[in-house]
Amino acid sequence: MKYKKSRCDFAINGGKEVFSPDCVKTTMNLPAPSFNNYIKKLLFCERESINSIDLLERSLAKFHDTKYAICFSSCFTGMAITMRALAISGKKEVILPSLTYRRMTDIILWSGLTPKYCDNNFTNLGVTSLEISKVINKDTALILAPHPMVHLSDIDSIEELSINTGIPIMFDSVEASGGSYKGRMLGSFGKAESFSLHPSKLMNACEGGYITTNDKNLYLALIKMRAGKSIEYNNSTRQGHLSKMNNYHAIMALCSLDMVQNIIEGNKIKYELYFKLLEDFQGISLVCYDRKEKRNYKTILIKVDEKLHLNRDILHDILNKENIFARKFYYPAQHVTHGKFLTKNYKEYEVACSLQEQYLLLPTGYSTSCKDIEIICSTIRQAIKLYSA
Amino acid sequence: MNTEIEKYNAYHLPKKLYGESETYQKYVSTVFDNHYFSNHWELAKILESELINITKIKNCVTYMNSSIALISSLHILGVKTGDSINIGRGVILFDWIIGCIKYLDLNICREFDSDIVSIVLDIDAPCGKYDSQYISIPTRVHYENNINNNCISIYNMDRETCFNMDTGAFIAVNDDTFAHKLRHMRSSYGRTGEVAIKINGNGRFSEMQAAEALTSLETDCQNNLSHNFTKAVSFASKFKYKANVIGENYTSPILIIKCPDHNSLVKIQIKLDLFNFEHESISFEIDKNDILIRVPLKPSLNDNLFSCLLSC
Numbered sequence: 227m228k229y230k231k232s233r234c235d236f237a238i239n240g241g242k243e244v245f246s247p248d249c250v251k252t253t254m255n256l257p258a259p260s261f262n263n264y265i266k267k268l269l270f271c272e273r274e275s276i277n278s279i280d281l282l283e284r285s286l287a288k289f290h291d292t293k294y295a296i297c298f299s300s301c302f303t304g305m306a307i308t309m310r311a312l313a314i315s316g317k318k319e320v321i322l323p324s325l326t327y328r329r330m331t332d333i334i335l336w337s338g339l340t341p342k343y344c345d346n347n348f349t350n351l352g353v354t355s356l357e358i359s360k361v362i363n364k365d366t367a368l369i370l371a372p373h374p375m376v377h378l379s380d381i382d383s384i385e386e387l388s389i390n391t392g393i394p395i396m397f398d399s400v401e402a403s404g405g406s407y408k409g410r411m412l413g414s415f416g417k418a419e420s421f422s423l424h425p426s427k428l429m430n431a432c433e434g435g436y437i438t439t440n441d442k443n444l445y446l447a448l449i450k451m452r453a454g455k456s457i458e459y460n461n462s463t464r465q466g467h468l469s470k471m472n473n474y475h476a477i478m479a480l481c482s483l484d485m486v487q488n489i490i491e492g493n494k495i496k497y498e499l500y501f502k503l504l505e506d507f508q509g510i511s512l513v514c515y516d517r518k519e520k521r522n523y524k525t526i527l528i529k530v531d532e533k534l535h536l537n538r539d540i541l542h543d544i545l546n547k548e549n550i551f552a553r554k555f556y557y558p559a560q561h562v563t564h565g566k567f568l569t570k571n572y573k574e575y576e577v578a579c580s581l582q583e584q585y586l587l588l589p590t591g592y593s594t595s596c597k598d599i600e601i602i603c604s605t606i607r608q609a610i611k612l613y614s615a
Numbered sequence: 616m617n618t619e620i621e622k623y624n625a626y627h628l629p630k631k632l633y634g635e636s637e638t639y640q641k642y643v644s645t646v647f648d649n650h651y652f653s654n655h656w657e658l659a660k661i662l663e664s665e666l667i668n669i670t671k672i673k674n675c676v677t678y679m680n681s682s683i684a685l686i687s688s689l690h691i692l693g694v695k696t697g698d699s700i701n702i703g704r705g706v707i708l709f710d711w712i713i714g715c716i717k718y719l720d721l722n723i724c725r726e727f728d729s730d731i732v733s734i735v736l737d738i739d740a741p742c743g744k745y746d747s748q749y750i751s752i753p754t755r756v757h758y759e760n761n762i763n764n765n766c767i768s769i770y771n772m773d774r775e776t777c778f779n780m781d782t783g784a785f786i787a788v789n790d791d792t793f794a795h796k797l798r799h800m801r802s803s804y805g806r807t808g809e810v811a812i813k814i815n816g817n818g819r820f821s822e823m824q825a826a827e828a829l830t831s832l833e834t835d836c837q838n839n840l841s842h843n844f845t846k847a848v849s850f851a852s853k854f855k856y857k858a859n860v861i862g863e864n865y866t867s868p869i870l871i872i873k874c875p876d877h878n879s880l881v882k883i884q885i886k887l888d889l890f891n892f893e894h895e896s897i898s899f900e901i902d903k904n905d906i907l908i909r910v911p912l913k914p915s916l917n918d919n920l921f922s923c924l925l926s927c
Contacts, residue, residue: 261647269634299679299782302817332815338696338720425652432652432821433679454682454714467718468682468711473632473781474823478652592650 230608237547244605245549251602252551254426255524256592257489259481268477278476283436285483286421290413292438294445297476298452301400301422301435302329303469306337307451308418308437309368311444312394313339315462317367323353324561325578326372327398331564339367343561346578351513351555351585352379355387357577362391371416372398373405375525375555375587376513381407381415388416396420400435403428404490406520413438423479426591428522429486431479434471493523496590496599500526503603509534509610513585526588527555536613538586544609550602555585638833642826651822654802658825663785665832670756672768672787674794677820677828678801681752681771681784685715687816688750688767688786691796696720701749702734711771712752748790764789772828779831783824 235241245251259267271278279297286295298304309320319342320334326346334341344357352374369388371379381397388395395416399405403421405412413419418439423431439445447459451466458464482489497515504512509531515521530538538554545552559578561567589602633639642658649657659677666675678684694700699722702708708716712734716723734750751768768787772778788794801818 256650256652258647258650258652261644264643264647265634265640268632272632272634299683300817300819303683329815329817332817335814336816338718430652432823433819454711456714456717465714465717465720467686467714468680470680470782472783472821472824472827474827475821478823 230605230612233612236544236609236612237549238544243548244601245598247549250549250551251589251594251598252591253525253553253587253589254591254593255428255430255489255493256425257428257430257482257485258425258592259478259485263481263484264478267481268474271477278473278480279471282471282476282479282483285480286436287438289411289483289486290419290438291411292413293440293442295413295436295438296445296448296452297434297436297471297479299435299469299471300433301420301424302333302336303467304435304437305333305396305398305420307466307469308396308420308444308448309334309337309339309370310466311447311451311457311459311464312396312417313337313367314393315460317365319363319365320368320370321358321361321366322370322372322560323347323357323578324559324575325351325556325582326374326560327400328556328558328560328563330370330372330398331560331567334370341560341564341567342366343567343575343578345575346374346581347380348577348581350374350377350379351581352377353384354380355383358384359387362393366391366393369393369395370398371395372400373402373412375401376515376521376527378402378405378407378412385416400427401525402522404486404520404522409519411520414440417441418444423475423482428489428524429479429482431471431475431482434475434479490522490524493590496594496596497523497526499596499599500588500590500603503600504528504606507607507610509536509614510606524591526590528586528588529584530586532584534610534614536610538584540613541606541609542586544613545602545605548605550589550605552589553587555582555587557582633827633830636830636834639826639830642829643823646822646826649822653821654819655798656822656825658822658829659820662825662828662832665829666785666787670768670787673789674787674791674797676786676788676794676797676801677825678784678786678797678818679820679824680782680818681769681773682711682715683816683818684769684784684786685712685750685752686719687797687800687818688769689715689719689721690814690816691793691800692748692750692767693813694719694721697722699724700734701725709752709771748793767793772831778828780824780827783820783828 230236230241233239237243270276271281283295283297286297287293296304298307313320318340320339321342321344322330322334323346324343331341342361344353344361346352347354347357353371358369358371369384371384373379379397384395387393397412397416397419399412399419400422402412407415418437418441421436421438423429423434423436425432437448443459447457447464450457451464452469454466454468456463456465501512501514504510511529511531513527513529515523530536530541542552542554559575559582561575561578589598594602645658646652651657655677663675663677666677667673678687689700697720700716701724734752748765748767751766753768753770756770766788767790770776770785770787772780772783772785774781786797788797800816801820
C-alpha cells in the first residue's frame with residue numbers, strides 16, 4: 227500500500243498516484259457475464275426460436291413481482307414515453323426533486339412536458355409528500371418520485387398524496403433496483419416504476435431500460451407507443467416513437483438477471499468492508515442501507531462533515547487526482563443547471579443546496595477489489611489527517 | 616388482447632441471430648475483453664471509420680436507432696412543437712418517420728419553402744439540391760456519395776436494410792459542427808459538456824450493436840447486395856414498361872420504372888395503398904414526359920409482392 231506521509235505525497239501536489247491511469251477506480255457497477263455464458267444464452271434463444279425480449283420481460287416481471295414489464299431501447303426513452311402516457315391530459319408540469327439524476331430534466335423535456343422542481347427531503351435525500359405538495363398547482367400533470375441512492379423516497383406518503391389529488395405518480399427506481407419496501411419488491415408502486423439496464427447499474431444489458439406496472443391499460447398503451455404508434459389513453463391521444471430494445475441487449479440482460487443475486491452479494495461484501503473501515507472516521511460517515519429490507523448495495527455514499535477543514539469538494543479533487551474517481555452526489559442540483567424553470571428563487575431549494583455540497587460517491591463494482599477499498603479508505607484517512615491539520 | 620399484443624410484438628421477432636457466426640463471436644469477445652459495453656468505444660469507432668470509407672462523408676455518427684437519430688437531428692436544427700417541416704410531394708413516408716413527426720407535434724408541408732426544415736426521403740443517393748439544411752433519409756447507401764454540407768443523411772440499419780441489424784442507425788454529415796452536436800446529444804453530455812444544446816437526448820450506440828453491424832458488413836451486406844442485384848435484374852425483365860436497374864454502387868440496388876402515360880400514376884397510387892406498400896417506400900418522380908417509379912429492392916420485397924405491383 228502506498229501511504230501518503232505528507233501533503234506533497236498526494237498527486238494533487240505532484241506526488242505519485244495510488245492507482246495508475248490504466249487502473250482507475252470508478253463508481254460504476256459494470257457487472258457482466260462471461261463471454262461463454264453470453265454465447266450460450268444466445269445459442270439457446272436461437273435454437274429454441276425464443277423471442278429474447280419477450281422472455282426478458284416475463285423474467286423481469288417475475289423478479290419484481292409485478293404483472294408487466296416493458297423493455298425499451300433505453301431507460302431514458304422508456305421514461306419519456308411512460309411520462310407522456312401518464313400525464314394528465316391538457317396539463318404540462320412534472321414535479322420532481324431538484325437534486326436527482328442529472329438527466330431527469332432532459333427526459334421530461336424529451337417527453338414534451340415541463341419540469342417543476344421541489345426541494346429534497348433532508349432525511350431520505352429523496353422526497354416526501356411534504357415537499358411535493360408545496361409545488362402542486364393546476365398545471366401539474368404528473369409526480370415523478372426518484373428513489374435516491376441508498377435510501378428510498380417516502381413511498382407511503384407520496385402514494386397517499388397521489389390518491390388524494392388524483393395526480394398520477396411514477397417512481398424512478400433505477401438506483402433501488404432489486405430492493406424492497408415493507409417486504410414487497412419495488413416495481414409495483416405508483417402507476418409505474420422505471421429501471422435502467424445500463425452497464426453502470428445493477429443489471430447490464432449494454433443499453434436498455436424497462437418500466438414495470440400492474441396496470442393492464444398502461445401496459446397495452448406502452449407496447450403500442452414503443453412501436454411508434456399513437457394511442458387513446460385517459461381521454462386523449464398519446465404519440466410514441468419507435469424505441470424497441472435490441473435483441474442482443476435483451477440476451478445480455480437475461481444473463482445479468484441470472485447472476486443478479488451473486489452481483490448483490492458481491493456488492494454487499496464491498497459495502498461491509500467500507501462500513502468497517504470508515505466506522506471510526508472523524509467527519510466522514512457512511513450512508514447506511516436498511517438491513518431489514520432487500521437492497522442492492524451497489525452504491526457507496528459518504529457524508530463529509532461540513533465542519534471538517536477538508537471539505538467535500540477538496541476531498542473529491544484529491545481522490546480524483548489519485549485515479550480514485552469519486553463522484554459528487556447528483557451534483558449540481560437541477561434548479562441550478564436548468565434555471566429557466568425556476569418559479570421564484572433558490573431559497574425554495576434550501577435542502578437540495580445543502581445536500582449537494584456534502585455527499586460523495588466512492589468506487590465499488592467491477593473495477594474495485596477489496597484490496598483497492600483498503601487503499602481508498604487509507605488515502606481518505608490520510609487526506610483528512612494531513613489536510614485538517 | 617393477445618392478438619392485439621402480438622400485432623405490436625411483431626417488432627420483436629428476432630431476425631437471424633449470429634450465435635454460430637465466427638465473425639460475430641470474434642467481435643463480441645473483443646467487447647468482453649475490453650469490459651466496455653456502452654457508448655462509442657473500440658468497435659463503434661472502427662464501424663464509424665468503415666462507414667466513412669463507404670459513404671465518403673466526413674462524419675458518420677452511429678445512433679441507437681433511427682427514430683432517436685431523427686428526433687435528435689430535428690432538435691439540433693431547432694425544430695419546435697407546432698413548426699412545419701417540408702416533405703417533398705410524392706414522398707411516401709415510413710411509419711417510423713411519421714411517428715417521429717407526430718411525436719414532436721410538427722406540421723407537414725408538401726410545398727418546398729426554404730424557410731422551413733425539409734425532410735427528403737431519397738430513394739436514390741442524397742444530393743445537394745437544396746439551399747438550406749435538410750434531412751435526407753435514404754433507403755440505401757451509395758458507395759460514392761458526393762453531397763454538400765446542407766445534407767444530414769439518416770441511415771436506418773435495421774433488418775429491413777442491407778445492414779440487417781436488429782436496431783441501429785447512423786447519421787452521415789459533412790458539417791463538423793452538426794456532427795459535434797450529434798455526438799454530444801448521443802452520449803447525453805449536451806448540456807454539461809462544451810456544446811450547448813437546448814434539449815438533450817440519449818442515443819448511445821453500444822459495443823454490442825457495433826459487433827452486430829461489423830459482422831453484418833463482413834457477411835450479410837455483400838450477400839444481400841449480390842442477391843438483390845440478381846433479383847432486380849429478374850424483376851426488370853418481367854416488367855412491361857421500360858425498366859432499368861441501378862445497382863453496382865449501392866448497398867442494395869434500385870429498380871427504376873418509366874411509365875409512358877400519366878394516368879397510370881393514379882391507378883398505381885390507389886393500388887399501392889391497398890397493399891400497404893408504403894413500407895417499401897416506393898416513390899414517384901415526374902421527369903419531363905415520363906413518370907419514374909422507384910422501387911427499392913429489399914429482402915421483404917418478394918416475388919409475390921412484386922407480382923402485385925406488376926398487376927397494377
